[in-house]
Amino acid sequence: MSIVRHEPSSILCNAVVHNGVVYLAGITAADTSADVKGQTVQVLDEIDRLLALCGTHKSKILTASIWLPKISTRPQMNEAWNLWSDKANLPARACVESKLADPAWLVEIAVTAAV
Amino acid sequence: MSIVRHEPSSILCNAVVHNGVVYLAGITAADTSADVKGQTVQVLDEIDRLLALCGTHKSKILTASIWLPKISTRPQMNEAWNLWSDKANLPARACVESKLADPAWLVEIAVTAAV
Amino acid sequence: MSIVRHEPSSILCNAVVHNGVVYLAGITAADTSADVKGQTVQVLDEIDRLLALCGTHKSKILTASIWLPKISTRPQMNEAWNLWSDKANLPARACVESKLADPAWLVEIAVTAAV
Numbered sequence: 001m002s003i004v005r006h007e008p009s010s011i012l013c014n015a016v017v018h019n020g021v022v023y024l025a026g027i028t029a030a031d032t033s034a035d036v037k038g039q040t041v042q043v044l045d046e047i048d049r050l051l052a053l054c055g056t057h058k059s060k061i062l063t064a065s066i067w068l069p070k071i072s073t074r075p076q077m078n079e080a081w082n083l084w085s086d087k088a089n090l091p092a093r094a095c096v097e098s099k100l101a102d103p104a105w106l107v108e109i110a111v112t113a114a115v
Numbered sequence: 116m117s118i119v120r121h122e123p124s125s126i127l128c129n130a131v132v133h134n135g136v137v138y139l140a141g142i143t144a145a146d147t148s149a150d151v152k153g154q155t156v157q158v159l160d161e162i163d164r165l166l167a168l169c170g171t172h173k174s175k176i177l178t179a180s181i182w183l184p185k186i187s188t189r190p191q192m193n194e195a196w197n198l199w200s201d202k203a204n205l206p207a208r209a210c211v212e213s214k215l216a217d218p219a220w221l222v223e224i225a226v227t228a229a230v
Numbered sequence: 231m232s233i234v235r236h237e238p239s240s241i242l243c244n245a246v247v248h249n250g251v252v253y254l255a256g257i258t259a260a261d262t263s264a265d266v267k268g269q270t271v272q273v274l275d276e277i278d279r280l281l282a283l284c285g286t287h288k289s290k291i292l293t294a295s296i297w298l299p300k301i302s303t304r305p306q307m308n309e310a311w312n313l314w315s316d317k318a319n320l321p322a323r324a325c326v327e328s329k330l331a332d333p334a335w336l337v338e339i340a341v342t343a344a345v
Contacts, residue, residue, distance in 0.1 A: 023293045177233070
């Protein structure tokens, strides 16, 4: 079973595909001037782009791990989540509080999906 | 390889099965009047129920991710874990501190298992 | 699809193999007198050992989850990461702040790899 790696940086790959599953890196927003909802929209757009790059789609999402530096902002994150998510194909999800590498990042999301 | 999704809420599914693996959502206690050990018992009971729903069992557990809002309560969580876990079939496990979505939740656990 | 479990302790296995994937437990340093970089070196050495035990290698790593009790120490962790990681075969990675079970632990890393 081969491994296909997409978009390597110096420390990680944005997407790794193996045995019918794609694993995405923890994704954060590029434009950190946005609020929690706006950053979440950016993160989910980037997840859409990476899933497409791997030949899959949010309808095949398996899991989502969500980290918020302030768990009290979960409702704002969920507003963007609810606009984006495929209600017929929701993943197993966990959402907890953790500070992120850049204090300007207000949300980080890592997903896996079937390919 | 098909995807089977169980118990969707508005934001997630409690269990997603794909390619011989079930992924459970991060599970928390329904009765938050319980202490850490009591909430962990509830969480592990719910995990048993969801694994059974997917046709599997804790003896086939692969991984467990555990979040505690106070890492100092790990011994109380482990008391319930030790009563529940199948000593011949223990998972790879990580346990770290993170605040959870509801401050009344004292433990959250997400597991994967072979189906 | 069988499950192979390596190095059980009383609460977890250090490595669980299923369906062509190995899942490692969250690994921490044995010698906690070391600083963040030194503890990360120890953790990555232990990951090498466990991957070899399962018949695989860091070149087949799929994902890495990294927890730091102080996210500000990420650069020191990354120094060790950059010396260790296989630049042609980088994993999907997420790195967030969480306190760990022992306050002397300065980094915890859980990886998955193809076998």
